[in-house]
Structures are given as C-alpha cells and as structure tokens.
Amino acid sequence: MSTPPPRQGTRPVAIVACAQSKSERRIEQANEVELLMPVVTEVYANAGMTKDDVDFICSGSTDYLIGGPFSFVTALDAVGVWPPKAESHVEMDGAWALYEAWVTLQEEGKDVALVYGFGKSSLGDLSRILALQLDPYTMAPMWPDQVSLAALQAQAMIDQGLATEEDFARIASRARHNALSNPNAQVANEKTMEELMKDDYAVAPLRRHTLPPLSDGAAAIILVAGDRAYDVVDRPAWITGIDHRVDAHAFGARNLAESRSTTKAAENAGVSAGPVDIAELHAPFAHQEILLRRAMGLNESTVINPSGGPLAANPLMAGGLIRFIEAANRIMDGSANRAVAHATSGPVLQQNLVAVLEGAS
Amino acid sequence: MADPTEIYTSPHVLEYPYARSTGPIIGAFLTALRDGKIVGVKGSKGRVIVPPTEYDPDTAEETSGIVDVGPGGVIETWAWVDTPRFDAPLDTPFAWALIRLDGADTAMLHVVAAPTSDVVVTGTRVTAEFRPAAERVGSMHDLRCFVLEGK
Numbered sequence: 001m002s003t004p005p006p007r008q009g010t011r012p013v014a015i016v017a018c019a020q021s022k023s024e025r026r027i028e029q030a031n032e033v034e035l036l037m038p039v040v041t042e043v044y045a046n047a048g049m050t051k052d053d054v055d056f057i058c059s060g061s062t063d064y065l066i067g068g069p070f071s072f073v074t075a076l077d078a079v080g081v082w083p084p085k086a087e088s089h090v091e092m093d094g095a096w097a098l099y100e101a102w103v104t105l106q107e108e109g110k111d112v113a114l115v116y117g118f119g120k121s122s123l124g125d126l127s128r129i130l131a132l133q134l135d136p137y138t139m140a141p142m143w144p145d146q147v148s149l150a151a152l153q154a155q156a157m158i159d160q161g162l163a164t165e166e167d168f169a170r171i172a173s174r175a176r177h178n179a180l181s182n183p184n185a186q187v188a189n190e191k192t193m194e195e196l197m198k199d200d201y202a203v204a205p206l207r208r209h210t211l212p213p214l215s216d217g218a219a220a221i222i223l224v225a226g227d228r229a230y231d232v233v234d235r236p237a238w239i240t241g242i243d244h245r246v247d248a249h250a251f252g253a254r255n256l257a258e259s260r261s262t263t264k265a266a267e268n269a270g271v272s273a274g275p276v277d278i279a280e281l282h283a284p285f286a287h288q289e290i291l292l293r294r295a296m297g298l299n300e301s302t303v304i305n306p307s308g309g310p311l312a313a314n315p316l317m318a319g320g321l322i323r324f325i326e327a328a329n330r331i332m333d334g335s336a337n338r339a340v341a342h343a344t345s346g347p348v349l350q351q352n353l354v355a356v357l358e359g360a361s
Numbered sequence: 362m363a364d365p366t367e368i369y370t371s372p373h374v375l376e377y378p379y380a381r382s383t384g385p386i387i388g389a390f391l392t393a394l395r396d397g398k399i400v401g402v403k404g405s406k407g408r409v410i411v412p413p414t415e416y417d418p419d420t421a422e423e424t425s426g427i428v429d430v431g432p433g434g435v436i437e438t439w440a441w442v443d444t445p446r447f448d449a450p451l452d453t454p455f456a457w458a459l460i461r462l463d464g465a466d467t468a469m470l471h472v473v474a475a476p477t478s479d480v481v482v483t484g485t486r487v488t489a490e491f492r493p494a495a496e497r498v499g500s501m502h503d504l505r506c507f508v509l510e511g512k
Binding site: 127128135137138139141142143144145148149151152153154155156159201203204205206248249250251252253254256 | 383387390391410411412414418419437438439440441442443446448449450457458459467468469470471472478483500501502
C-alpha cells in the first residue's frame with residue numbers, strides 16, 4: 001500500500017470507521033445521551049475497537065439547543081468517563097471536532113481519536129437560536145431568521161446572473177432523489193423540477209423545497225494516524241488536505257454571491273490537485289451548492305452529494321461531520337478514489353472547512 | 362442551643378453586575394441612531410463601513426473617523442417575507458434587505474416596508490424612516506424601517 005502523502009501536517013491521518021443515526025424531524029423518545037450511545041457503540045464495532053484503544057475524544061455540539069450551560073459534558077455519559085481520557089469539545093459542528101482531532105493526532109504517541117457531533121434541532125426555535133450568532137448590536141436585535149438571510153444570498157446570485165430559481169429546484173430534485181438510496185435520510189422523494197416550481201415561497205426567492213429539513217441526529221468517526229489504519233480497514237480514507245477559513249462576520253461587507261473563504265480553504269486543501277470523484281458539500285440551502293461548487297472550482301465530472309446532502313438530512317452540529325462520513329464511506333468501499341468533504345458554520349456560509357480524502361493507490 | 366424553629370434568612374439579589382460598553386465605534390453608531398442619524402467609519406483605503414466596526418472586515422486594520430451616511434441608499438439584495446415571524450421588526454409583509462447607504466461602501470441589514478413584493482427590487486432607492494425622537498433609545502429599532510424613496 002502506498003499511503004498518499006498529506007499536504008498539511010507531518011503524520012498521515014485517516015478515517016477508518018463511521019456511524020450515524022437516521023435523521024428525524026423529532027426524536028422524542030431519546031435524549032442526547034440516548035441518541036449518541038448507539039452511534040458510539042456502532043462506530044467502535046465498525047472499527048473493532050473499544051474505548052481503551054482511543055487516545056483522544058473530541059465532540060461538537062451547541063448548548064443553545066438544550067438551553068443549559070455545559071450540557072455537552074452530560075453527553076460524555078455516552079462514551080463513558082472512566083478510566084479518564086484526554087477529551088475536548090467545540091461549540092461547533094462535529095466537523096470542527098474532527099479538525100481538532102486531526103491536529104491532535106499530529107503528535108507522536110497519539111494514534112486513535114473518537115470524534116462525534118450531535119444535535120436535536122427540535123428542542124427549540126432554531127431561527128431564534130441561530131439569530132444569536134449574528135452581530136449582537138446591529139443584527140441580532142432584529143431577529144433575522146436563517147431562511148431570510150439565505151434568501152438574501154440567493155437573490156444576490158440571481159441578480160449577478162449566477163443562478164435561477166429553476167436551478168435551485170433542479171438541485172433539490174436531485175438531492176431528494178439521491179436520498180432515496182440513503183437509509184439515514186429524512187427527506188427522500190421523486191419530484192421533477194417542474195413539480196417543485198409550483199411550491200410556495202418560504203421567503204422569496206426561496207421556495208419550500210430549497211430549504212433543509214429540521215433534523216435530530218448524531219454521527220461519529222474514528223481517526224487513526226499512520227499505518228495502524230490498515231489494521232482497521234483495507235482502504236482507509238486518508239485526509240490528505242484540510243483547511244478552515246472564515247469570511248467577515250459582517251456579511252453586508254462581502255459579496256454574498258461568492259465565498260472567498262471556501263476558495264481559500266479549497267486551495268490550501270489541494271482540491272484542484274487531482275480529479276474529484278465525489279464531493280459532499282454542506283450546503284443547507286439549494287443555492288449554496290452552486291455557490292460552493294463555483295468557489296471550489298469543481299467541474300461537471302464531480303458527483304455532488306450522492307447521499308442527498310443537507311437537503312435530505314441536516315441535524316444541527318452533525319450535518320458537517322456527516323459530509324465527512326458520506327465522503328469517507330465512498331473511499332472505503334472503493335467507489336471513489338478522491339473525494340471532497342465540506343462543512344459550514346455561521347450565517348450565510350461565513351465559515352468553511354474543506355478536506356480532501358483519498359484512498360491508497 | 363439555637364431555637365430550632367428559627368429560620369435563617371439572608372438577602373440574595375440575582376444580578377448581572379457588569380457595565381457593558383459598546384465602545385467608541387459601535388457606541389457612536391447607536392448614539393447617532395438615537396439622534397436620528399446614521400454614521401459609518403473609515404476603514405482601509407478610506408472605505409466607509411456601515412454599520413461601523415472597530416476593524417476593517419477585509420484587512421483587520423483598525424478603523425477611525427466617524428462619517429455621516431444616508432439617510433438614502435440602494436437595495437443591494439432583498440428577501441420578501443409574506444408571513445412575518447412573531448419577532449420580526451414589522452408585522453405586515455416586508456422585505457429584509459442589504460442596503461448600501463449613500464456615502465457607504467458596505468451594506469447594512471434592515472427591513473423595507475412596501476405595499477407589494479414587486480416594487481422591491483435590487484437597485485431600488487430607499488430612505489430611512491426613524492421612530493419619533495422621544496421613542497429612540499440608541500438601538501437598531503430606532504430605525505423603524507426603510508421606505509421607497511419619494512413614496
């Protein structure tokens with residue numbers, strides 16, 4: 001086996017096992033710990049490991065959903081807290097927990113990491129919660145909701161001649177069609193662009209079908225550094241490039257129809273250094289797929305969101321990590337050689353994390 | 362021995378004992394709103410940023426120099442809301458919009474009141490409508506909305 005050399009860091013790190021819950025609109029019968037526990041058990045089983053094999057644990061979630069401080073600590077009951085393990089948490093999507101774990105595994109002597117992300121979007125008024133990430137003086141007091149802000153971005157794309165409402169509907173149609181073969185998807189159906197164009201507007205120019213579902217769900221990944229990865233799986237998904245960039249928080253100061261942070265992150269991750277077989281893009285709103293695709297320079301030969309993407313299932317704080325899972329699964333099963341995983345955070349694609357995953361030749 | 366029926370009581374005040382300052386730049390912006398004006402700040406290469414920030418969003422350089430902008434401006438992009446949420450600034454159908462005020466080089470998020478969605482398009486000129494002076498407190502809500510210019 002010839003492990004592809006990493007562009008960043010000194011130690012190659014691979015995704016070797018994944019697990020995710022089925023996303024649902026409202027999971028009432030399980031709290032966060034109960035939602036996570038079977039996912040964590042499954043990811044260990046998939047890796048043939050136990051907690052004793054793990055050197056580092058990192059999670060991503062937000063206390064704002066539950067409305068209680070340090071609620072992520074409670075979630076540790078899902079992984080077990082004894083004997084103690086080095087552990088960390090990010091108040092971000094699990095994809096950023098993966099990034100922290102990747103950094104940690106650059107250190108000799110730390111070889112295996114467990115990463116997980118979870119969120120129950122059903123617990124509160126998501127529009128209200130997401131408004132709190134905006135500027136606290138000039139935006140949040142007006143409580144703009146995430147759909148309206150996405151609509152501002154979609155209209156900017158239309159005005160700049162980059163897309164049409166029909167393009168948005170085509171993406172939604174394809175995403176929900178792809179989701180029919182994804183057992184973890186929440187919204188899967190067969191509808192043509194013409195049928196979708198009869199939908200009402202949620203907030204013009206965004207019709208209902210261009211919006212992601214509100215999802216409850218959880219996801220977990222095991223990362224291994226170095227050749228130990230081949231002990232776990234024949235074809236690990238090597239993270240050969242990974243980078244995170246941030247656009248201005250004041251989104252009135254940037255062109256909403258482009259994403260400079262995505263372009264920069266994709267350059268640094270080495271997206272264009274080879275053909276991209278598939279890309280799992282964290283584009284919660286249909287128009288954002290077009291925007292991200294342009295920003296990364298992905299051409300028509302790349303299959304976008306074969307899982308259905310966030311338009312099929314979008315648990316807050318796990319939706320980005322699921323993109324890594326869907327991309328890695330296609331490397332591990334041999335159906336792709338080179339894949340892109342992308343995660344976003346913040347209002348209208350403010351933050352973007354881009355990774356390239358590759359199989360060994 | 363103390364009387365077992367005696368209950369110890371102690372005063373407890375739940376409070377947030379911090380004075381929070383909005384600082385010299387955002388503070389100037391909010392104070393101007395209270396006075397019925399809109400101001401921005403000069404960033405790198407003299408670019409005027411509205412709402413003002415203490416740093417240039419592109420270069421991270423410190424900003425300085427408060428300047429008057431508006432009250433007129435141009436809609437850069439918009440989103441039409443037919444059914445306002447309970448917490449929306451207006452309770453009748455309206456548009457969220459990014460508005461580039463006259464004299465500004467960036468756009469500000471606010472709402473546009475309009476009778477129907479078809480009159481709100483990118484490039485439309487709008488002007489600020491403030492609440493009466495007695496109701497203004499130094500907040501984004503001092504600006505009730507933007508309205509189509511000349512209407």
